[in-house]
Amino acid sequence: MQNLVVTIYNRTRTKVPLKPFEELLAPATKILLREKKLRKDEQLKFELSLIGDTAMQTLNKTVHYKDRPTDVVSLSYYEEHSGDNFVGEIFIALPYARRQAKKIGQSLKEELRFLFVHGLLHIFGYDHMEPKQEQVMLALTYEILER
Numbered sequence: 114m115q116n117l118v119v120t121i122y123n124r125t126r127t128k129v130p131l132k133p134f135e136e137l138l139a140p141a142t143k144i145l146l147r148e149k150k151l152r153k154d155e156q157l158k159f160e161l162s163l164i165g166d167t168a169m170q171t172l173n174k175t176v177h178y179k180d181r182p183t184d185v186v187s188l189s190y191y192e193e194h195s196g197d198n199f200v201g202e203i204f205i206a207l208p209y210a211r212r213q214a215k216k217i218g219q220s221l222k223e224e225l226r227f228l229f230v231h232g233l234l235h236i237f238g239y240d241h242m243e244p245k246q247e248q249v250m251l252a253l254t255y256e257i258l259e260r
Contacts, residue, residue, distance in 0.1 A: 116142040116151060117233075122162045125207045129163055133222050134229050140260035141233055144253060149237055157191075159236055161203045161229065169206035184209050185228040187235035203232030230254045 117138045121131050145151055164172075166182040174180045176188070184206060191200040205228050214224035234250055241247035 116146065116153070116155060116157060118156055118158045120158070120160045122160065124162055124164045124168065127163075127207055129207065129225070130222075133226050134161060137226060137230060137233075137257060140257045141230065143260070144257055145237055148253065155198065157198050157200045159199065159201045159203065159233070161205065161232075163205050163207045166206050166208045169204065169209060172204055182206050182209050184213055185232045187232040189236045189238065191237055201236035203229065203236065205229065205232065226258060227254065230257045 119134065119138065121134060123129055146153065151157070169182040169186065170180065172186050173183050176186055186204045187201060189201045205225065210224050210228055211221050214221045217224075231250075231254055234253055239246070239250045239253065241250050
């Protein structure tokens with residue numbers, strides 16, 4: 114049984130392959146089983162929504178009180194998940210991610226994979242507010258991406 118189950122919504126007009134996201138579920142599951150001591154028989158569900166900059170700006174203003182778009186926002190319900198095992202939502206601003214990928218010289222696919230894992234780790238309680246937290250989160254991100 115796959116422990117992590119994602120439902121993906123593309124709310125943009127841009128066609129985006131879903132396989133790169135789905136391929137990350139198995140390595141993410143292995144690492145989260147190890148790090149978060151998840152139950153092997155528990156299926157945890159979350160959503161990924163690919164959205165535009167305007168929708169992201171509205172979300173970022175509501176969630177983080179910052180009136181500007183950003184690359185990724187996660188809403189975590191992991192600590193409080195119950196019967197349906199719905200643990201969170203990841204929102205990625207596709208236009209923002211495209212600009213960011215170009216700026217740092219990597220493909221959109223790789224940027225989206227990075228943001229997806231980053232958002233998923235936020236759902237499970239990881240953060241990067243402090244340097245030590247950031248080190249842990251980045252190490253786990255790259256461990257998942259490289260599997």
